[in-house]
Amino acid sequence: MSETTIAAISTAYGEAGIGIVRTSGPDSLSVLRKVFVPNRAGATAGQLQTGAGSAGDAGVWTPQPRHMYYGRIVDPKDGSVADECLAVFMPGPQSYTGEDVAEVQCHGSVISYKKILALMLENGAQPAEPGEFTKRAFINGRMDLAQAEAVIDLIKARSARSFDCAVGQLEGSLSQKIRSVRAELLDLLTELAVNMDYPDEDIEELTYNRLGNRISLINDELIKLKDSSAEGRILREGLLAAIVGKPNVGKSSLMNVLLREDRSIVTDVPGTTRDTIEEQISLRGITIRFVDTAGIRSSADKVESIGIERSKDAFNRAELLLLVLDSSEAISAEDLELMEMAKDRPVIVILNKDDLPAAGSHGKTIEASGGSDGGNGLSEGMIEDEIRRILPGARMVRLSAKTGEGLLQLEDSIEEYVTGGRVRREEDVLVTNVRHIALIEKAIEELSEAGRMTRAAEAMDFIEVNVRAAFDALGEITGETASGEVIEEVFRRFCLGK
Numbered sequence: 099m100s101e102t103t104i105a106a107i108s109t110a111y112g113e114a115g116i117g118i119v120r121t122s123g124p125d126s127l128s129v130l131r132k133v134f135v136p137n138r139a140g141a142t143a144g145q146l147q148t149g150a151g152s153a154g155d156a157g158v159w160t161p162q163p164r165h166m167y168y169g170r171i172v173d174p175k176d177g178s179v180a181d182e183c184l185a186v187f188m189p190g191p192q193s194y195t196g197e198d199v200a201e202v203q204c205h206g207s208v209i210s211y212k213k214i215l216a217l218m219l220e221n222g223a224q225p226a227e228p229g230e231f232t233k234r235a236f237i238n239g240r241m242d243l244a245q246a247e248a249v250i251d252l253i254k255a256r257s258a259r260s261f262d263c264a265v266g267q268l269e270g271s272l273s274q275k276i277r278s279v280r281a282e283l284l285d286l287l288t289e290l291a292v293n294m295d296y297p298d299e300d301i302e303e304l305t306y307n308r309l310g311n312r313i314s315l316i317n318d319e320l321i322k323l324k325d326s327s328a329e330g331r332i333l334r335e336g337l338l339a340a341i342v343g344k345p346n347v348g349k350s351s352l353m354n355v356l357l358r359e360d361r362s363i364v365t366d367v368p369g370t371t372r373d374t375i376e377e378q379i380s381l382r383g384i385t386i387r388f389v390d391t392a393g394i395r396s397s398a399d400k401v402e403s404i405g406i407e408r409s410k411d412a413f414n415r416a417e418l419l420l421l422v423l424d425s426s427e428a429i430s431a432e433d434l435e436l437m438e439m440a441k442d443r444p445v446i447v448i449l450n451k452d453d454l455p456a457a458g459s460h461g462k463t464i465e466a467s468g469g470s471d472g473g474n475g476l477s478e479g480m481i482e483d484e485i486r487r488i489l490p491g492a493r494m495v496r497l498s499a500k501t502g503e504g505l506l507q508l509e510d511s512i513e514e515y516v517t518g519g520r521v522r523r524e525e526d527v528l529v530t531n532v533r534h535i536a537l538i539e540k541a542i543e544e545l546s547e548a549g550r551m552t553r554a555a556e557a558m559d560f561i562e563v564n565v566r567a568a569f570d571a572l573g574e575i576t577g578e579t580a581s582g583e584v585i586e587e588v589f590r591r592f593c594l595g596k
Contacts, residue, residue, distance in 0.1 A: 100197065100237075103129060104230055105223035107211045108595035114206030119214045120595065122195040122231055125222045127187055130200040131159060132221040133214070134185045136169040161187045171202065171214050174221065180213040181205055195231050196238030229592025236577065236585075243577030243588060244273045247531055250592055251334060259383035260333045263528050272534070275323065275527045276575050282316050283569040290562045309561070310552040317545040323529050324538050330530035332417070332516050336378065336385035339512070340416035342440075344432040347424040348450040351499035353377070353390040356508075382513050389416065418515055419445040425496065426454035429484065437488045446493045446511050447485050453498040533588075537571045544568035 103123030109116075121129055136159055161167055164186065171180040183204040193199040204210045219225060227233075229250075236246045248267035255261035266272075286309075341349045357377055375390040389412045413419065419440050423433055437447075482494060493511045497504030529535055548564035573579030 100124075100234060103223045104226035104234075105129070105215060105218040106226035106231070106595040107215055108201075108231075109206070109211075111208050111211070112206075116203050117206045117211050118201055118203055118595075119211060119218065120199060120201040120231070121218060121223050122193075122197050122199045122226075122234060123223070124198060126198040126200040127161075127189075129218050129222045130161075130185060130187060130202075132174050133171050133180075133217045134167075134169055134183075134202065135172050136161075136167045136185075161185075163187060163189050171204065171217060173217055180217060181207075181210040183214075191238065191240075194240070195234040196240045197234060226594065227589075228594050229589035229596060232592060232596055233585075233589040236589075241268075242270075242273050243580055243585065244276070244531075244534065244575050245270060246577075247533075247588060249596065251530065253593070253596065256336060256378070257333065257380040257383050257385040260385065260530070262383075263330065263333050263530050266527070267530070271527050272529065273576050276572050279316060279319055280569055280572050282312075283565060283572070286312055286316070287562065287565055287569060290558055290565065294558050294562065306552050306555050309558075310549060313545055313549045313552060313565070317542060317549065320538055320542050320545070323527065324535065324542060326527065327529040327535045327538070329517055330528035331532070331535070333384060333528065334530035336387055337418060337512075337516060338387045338389065338416050339418040339420055340389045340391055340412045341420045341422060342391050342413055342416075342436060343422035344430065344436065347422045348499045349422050350375075350390055352420070352422060352448065352450065352497070353388060355499045355502055355505060356381075356388055381509060384513065384516055386512065388420075413439070417444065418512070419443055420448055421445050421492075422448045422450050423485075424451050425449035425481070426451045429481065434488070437485065440489060440492075444515060445489060445491075446495060446508070446515070447489060448508065449481075449494065449496045450499055452496045452504060453501050534575050537574050541568040541571040544571065 100123055103121055103125040105119065105121040108118040108120050166184050166186050168182075168184055170182055172178065173180065181204045183202050185200065185202050188194075188199045188201075190197040190199070202214055204214055232241075232246050232249050235241050236243060241249075245268050248264045251264035252261065252268060255264055290309075341352055343349050353375065357379060376387060377390075378385060378387045380386075391412050421436060421440055423429065485492065485494060493515070495504055495508045495511055497508055529538060544564045544567040548561050548568070551561050551564070570579045574584060577585065
């Protein structure tokens with residue numbers, strides 16, 4: 099338990115219906131009594147105005163724990179009223195921080211917040227550091243480090259799925275899984291220690307074969323956790339998807355239909371979009387940042403050239419490419435060049451303008467990489483085969499940005515890319531935090547090395563070092579083996595008042 103009492107504004111600055119100022123620590127009730135005057139039955143307006151029975155008279159008002167009281171915040175020096183408010187006292191250890199906590203709910207005015215906080219600081223409280231309330235909850239055993247990190251993920255969640263992931267982690271889903279794996283490692287470490295320290299005793303011998311099997315099974319559990327991290331990271335941070343293609347294939351129209359609003363200017367003139375346009379939406383609970391790019395081509399126009407360079411940058415940064423082709427026209431050299439650029443990249447090829455007659459109808463052919471002469475044209479039925487030849491792993495969707503036909507299939511493909519086509523069960527654990535991912539990868543590396551040494555029948559002393567390193571790495575996730583520097587860094591990312 100901390101010896102100091104901290105105070106901070108816990109709601110965001112700005113106009114709101116209500117705001118909250120809170121304290122945590124051994125003097126929370128004392129601070130509250132000094133600045134809060136309850137609207138007691140029978141009290142006169144003058145007593146309420148001057149704060150009679152509050153400052154210096156602790157025996158007059160003893161709040162029941164977790165009961166809300168209506169009253170006023172007053173300055174005990176001169177009785178001036180700061181605001182009309184509600185107050186509640188929550189004694190530890192049954193509070194958010196595990197300590198005595200007092201909260202004041204006032205009008206949602208920045209002036210009100212500041213006045214109340216100033217009075218609390220003048221009457222026994224100290225300013226809280228960022229994340230100090232949650233840090234005290236961690237120190238007092240109310241939550242582990244992974245759960246504490248879920249608090250900030252909840253606050254910053256930008257989609258329903260990322261929020262649900264954070265709720266699961268706050269409730270201990272990841273922590274339970276990590277503790278389960280650590281328990282298996284601890285049991286293995288115990289067996290290793292017994293075999294090393296008492297080789298002549300009448301105990302079951304830990305053979306290399308059994309040791310290797312156990313290490314492999316534990317490592318497989320961690321690999322499954324790591325495999326969930328790609329989806330988890332996207333759910334937590336969002337997916338950057340770049341809409342790319344040559345000019346006038348319908349990139350801006352696609353952007354508008356995905357956003358369900360006219361965000362990008364659409365004309366029949368190639369090169370209308372001269373800069374990247376970025377918008378964020380929640381698509382089926384997944385945060386997606388779509389970037390509408392200028393058509394990538396050679397241009398003598400200086401302004402358009404700058405936009406094209408930015409488009410190439412967005413192309414390179416994107417985690418998913420939406421490559422738009424005009425299905426009503428022949429595949430051009432520019433289309434082929436973009437497909438070559440998209441090789442080995444996650445890509446969904448969108449055959450747009452599906453409402454128009456397809457390329458290859460009415461005698462039209464589609465240029466192949468060998469050119470349009472010499473009988474190398476592609477018929478309509480061969481266009482998808484040509485795309486698959488260049489981009490064998492690409493998803494392909496036919497769509498009309500004008501009518502919206504095919505949009506659901508495109509959204510299905512984007513969702514399938516994020517989830518890997520997996521149907522998640524409620525009990526599945528997703529790893530979303532970069533720190534956690536790195537520590538799980540470290541544990542996998544240590545166990546892989548331990549497995550290698552086991553297969554080589556090396557000394558168990560050496561194997562024990564790697565198994566223990568994996569055990570300690572996983573302990574850093576929940577905070578059991580985390581250093582003070584790591585803990586400080588985690589809570590430094592929090593906002594004030596949380």
